Amino acid sequence: MENVVELKNVAKKFKGFAVENINLEIKQGFVTGFMGENGAGKSTTIKMILNLLQPDAGEVKVFGLDYHSHEKAIKERIGFVYDGNVFFEGLNLKDIKRIVAPAYKRWDDDLFYKYIEQFELPLNKAIKTFSKGMQMKASLAIALSHHAELIILDEPTAGLDPIFRRELLDLLQELMVDGNRSIFFSTHITSDLDRIADYLAFIHKGELIFNQSVHEVAENYALVKGKLDLLDRDTEKAFVHIRRASTGFEALTDNSSEVKKTFGDRVVIERASLEDIMYYLKGGIHLG
């Protein structure tokens, strides 16, 4: 399987925060959800993938190419979608198209108008009058009109109402029918990930905790409940984080089969939702 993005040992240090030793592969032809709590380092990582921020160490490759010698070729093939002031906000979509289109070799006017119609976006109204959702759609229409193979979205659904959110997710899923397109999107809304992600990358305090298919995550991670006397220095190693109460413990494991082997039916093993995983990892020091 080919990777559209490869980060090798990537690091970036800010005052009081660091993204460290990130090894991340984004698979071609799939939707990868990038999850992590506020301030975990999602935007920082995305900016490094887009070359908007240079890593202090490590290597970033997109489509197997590096920015050093292939910046233009890479950027032609990426669409970055977010709801900020991407465009001059006094301009309307017609003006923006006039400015943006010549920058892309593969710009497709017909496709642009098709998406404008599909997204019900006004061509002649200033972008500043657009709602958050409309801005997101405008940005997506532009990314799609230059046939971007890799679409990167930074928190595309944050601040959108539930209906719009669902519409956007459906749309992203439709885009995948095309074949070799890849989508990478960051979010902390776990239901969005449940809905469309094939792979999940999880970042916590600047460290990539895992990057697995949704099936692997469902297989490996589990919530385990049992009596306190089952825990000791050795058995605790099976858990990522443990919560103790007088009535017993509840813990998250990233190695469900090992827990089954160690504890058998002396514990109750339940499916861990993505929210459970985020919650436990957030509260957790890394054991084991």
Ligand SMILES: Nc1ncnc2c1ncn2[C@@H]1O[C@H](COP(=O)(O)OP(=O)(O)OP(=O)(O)O)[C@@H](O)[C@H]1O
């Ligand atoms: N240019 C910068 N200079 C200094 N610190 C920065 C800079 N950019 C980001 N940071 C810090 O890095 C940390 C991670 O920020 P980042 O935006 O990557 O998180 P995030 O996971 O995208 O969070 P959120 O979900 O809240 O958007 C934060 O503590 C932020 O203050």
